[in-house]
Amino acid sequence: MKKEYQYSIYILLFFSLIYSCARVSSPTGGPEDEDPPKILKYSIENESKNVAIDTKEIKIDFDEYIKLEDATSQIIISPPMEIVPTFAPIGSPQKYLTIKFNEPLKQNTTYSINFGESIEDNNEGNKLSNFVYVFSTGENIDSLTYSGKIHNVKSLEYDEKALVGLYKIDTAFNDSTIFKQKPYYVTRPDSLGNFKFKYLHEGDYFLMGISDGNRNLKYDPVIDKLAFKKETFTIPIEEKPNLKLFTERDKFAVKSPSFKEWGKIIFEFLGNPDSVRVENRDKAYTKEVQLPSQTRDSLIYWFKPLAKDTLKESKKDTMSFFVFHNNQPVDTLTFRKKTRFRPKKLKLNLKRSENDFSTMEFTSETPLITFNKERVSVLKDSTAIDFEIIHEENKPYTFGLDFEKKFEGKYTVKLLPNAVEDFFGETIDTVTYSVKTFKEQEYANLEVVIENKPKSKFWLQLMQDKKVKREQYVQDSIVKFNHIKPGTYTLQMIVDLNNNGSWDTGDFFKKIQPEPYLFNNEEILLNAYWDVKKTWDITKEVKLKKKKKEDGQSKSPKR
Template identity: 35%
Template sequence: MPRIQRILSFFFLIAVVLAALQCARRGSPTGGPKDNTPPVLLKAEPENLTTEFKAKKIRLYFDEYIKLEDIQNQLIVSPPLKYNPEVTPQGGARKYVEITLKDTLLENTTYTLNFGQGIVDNNEGNPNSFLTYVFSTGTYIDSLTVSGVVKDAFNNKADEFISVMLYEIDTAYNDSTVYNKPPNYITNTLDSTIIFQLKYLKAGKYAIFALKDESKNNVFDQNTDKIGFIDDTVSLPTDTVFLLNLFKEIPNYSLKTPNYAAANKIIFGYSGGNEKLDIEALTEIPDSISTLVVKDPEKDTLNYWFTPFEIDSIIFKVTNENLKKIDTFTVKTRKLVADSVMLTPSHRNTINFADEFYITSNIPIVAMDTTRIAIFNKDTIAVNFKAKLDTTKNRMSLDFEKEADEKYYLNLLPYFITDFFGATNDTINYRLSTGGYADFGSLRLNLAGEITYPIIVQLTDEKEKLYREIYVSEATALDFNTLKPGNYLIRIIFDSNSNGIWDTGNYLKKIQPERVIYYPSVIEMRANWEKIETFTILD
């Protein structure tokens, strides 16, 4: 007997003996192995790939009891229907799925119903993945295909449930069609992949889009949806694999109705990016009253501050100088509590050698007295520092050299700051400590390949929160020192307009977002590690 046959026979004998021993054991039955088999489609009425389709109901029969899961998100009908079909059973188990069509179907059109992961067996929840039912109201089934990949233009991980849409470029199509009309064909990446494939298409010329369709209405809403597009026309048939970068546009300018946020603060919310707005009170305000307009550093809001006075309402004129647009609002007084100054430090207890220490205020700071600040180390020796007031971010930074295994005591005496209302602080004490150099790791990053400078190299945590950043205008080694132990991602932004930030795209202006790439793996850093990584960047 050949050697391989003897080995197989030996293992077969062991398996038989083990099975016999298992049968001889006493105890409660385990229920047998877990069922990992998805439900199998036995037949469809009308049959799949039916032509000259005229039915109003479709039934799909399976070999076991099934149920529906998240079918409202999982079922994708292409071309989209005005009214979603009714799908049963809802909340029960049967051996069939029934689809009731509520729309009048287009003539000579191939339709696909992709059920995604929405049909699962009743016991274990195994899905019949991406089951597709296809029919045509004409005499043949269209058979062309478009495939590609959807990625997020900025984030490393793409969103789930991305719609990919094809619009036929005919006499009715224009750049605004995606805003107000559903596509000719649609599919969805669902929650399992970034790869898409549109099937059963007819020959022609198309525009292709990706959409994070928050409203699930199959059209683009600039205020809520992300969009991705390619500049070129898609001509079918094609064997091109398309890449769609998904991004959120800066919305068009709009101004929200202003309202009181506190007794002496009115907020003017707006959208539209870095629009230059001028706020003017048309109501006569006494000369003794001080006013100040400050941009909120965290959101698109202008804060209108004013010192206390009695008034029923104030009429404002808001001018958008770029668009030459003027809005007028009447804001009625509300009885609210006045804000009191709160100072928030950037660090508590510990600080990294490379970190900046700053204190943020909730009320605009108009003055800072650096003679009311003292910093000492653990030996009570005074530490030199530089103080700076940033009125844009409404924070005060204290820059001082930090040594290893040291403690620092920051004493802020009364009258250190004066806010817009003339209020000052009480005594504030902060205690900070640094670790030893051996508590941290160091990373040197070498860049290789074809690189167009300038670039922004960012170090983030695994949730893509920014940790460190270096602006690079020419080839050089990049050092990220004193890194806390943990896992990091590297993100590179190609700053094509040299403005120091990532710029998103705009569909109507045919502007793609600035290119962003990530190092292909997570970088682990441990205490006292020195690591060198090379990032080869390809075109």
């Protein structure tokens, strides 16, 4: 038994020795290695010229074991190759890196291979960031550059999947090229959205950017965002464009309708549903109305059935509709009815506002049709005050109560049955709401002076924690926000170029850019009982780093 135990110990020590010899690791003890891997030599020197077009492999030796992480997304080759080269080491670490070409190189071409953040040492994971290997199959290495910025149109946030590409303008280039072919030059922006092309050849180009969801270097409108420069241009050029990624509207298509409850059908569409209407082929309903959804990607068809229209009493258990787009019939939809019609009791929700002095706004799930002011009362303390009911045609699910509010006021609003009725004739139970305002000393006021304001209308938005706290749709150079709760805010503007009251995205084929978002991320400190004046020149470039002191801001405490 003792011999067997000793034999087991020898076996364990033997395998431990083999494992420790085979394992690639740093010696223990001493300071931790923080240096990236260092290149010792190249089989073909970096920035070499006259490299043979039939070159099969390039080898780069390092001073320590390395590996390639996320090579597929990190490594970018310009110009792209139809058959992507094979890179190693993937998996097991080596002291060298290899690039194996799977197709012949092009003549008189400068190639650049940007390894991004893919090269790292095997032990500590120290990265050799943005290492670029360059060579030319001709007598010269192209040396021109071109740079700019790219970010999402609705924010200054960097898109990690963003790539920027340059297409050569030749007889074969057209609007469909970006869907079918890879750009001739490709680069990746940094974490602030700055991009720079290097080693460019002079010539005419088209510039585009995509959030490359499937990593194929081609624009796929189903999954990718797009940015583009409207005009082609010639390199060299001094300009620095600012690209804005946006999601295009899909081509118009009819999706399957959703019949979730009797009296309501949701027709969903791809593309632009603004000019869509449906027509009920049965003509068997006493009342109908068609309204766009709040997201404007669907049409809600409300209908009031005949009194005896249930599956038990109706011989026909299907409904059929014609669909028209731009007044042209495009589809016919037929589907089964819901089994029962049970109107829901009307319920109202009070929409909470950041402005204590704004109109009280109520919303419902069904369109609101009639209002009876005699069934509504508004009291300040215990005294009745005058008010107005506001109902806008373009807000069918909403109405407001507008009345004068004063500082330190307590207001009670009571709505009795039949004060409001919806599309189905349903009304509310008695409901009571209470709101109040605070002392003047507890609010701040902000005056924004806009220099070089847009020629069209715009939304000026007061932002806090990436949320819109207050906004105004105006065309004025001076905009005032009163009765603001103390805090730190920033400004944002959405320019309504066509003055249609809604934000519009871009269209590549029509060469239309998305309506611009403008940002001012300089913090505005609003303390209680302060009047603050902020000047914003919207033509000035946004500073990505926030300052401690606010430029163009003056404040006057009301003592």
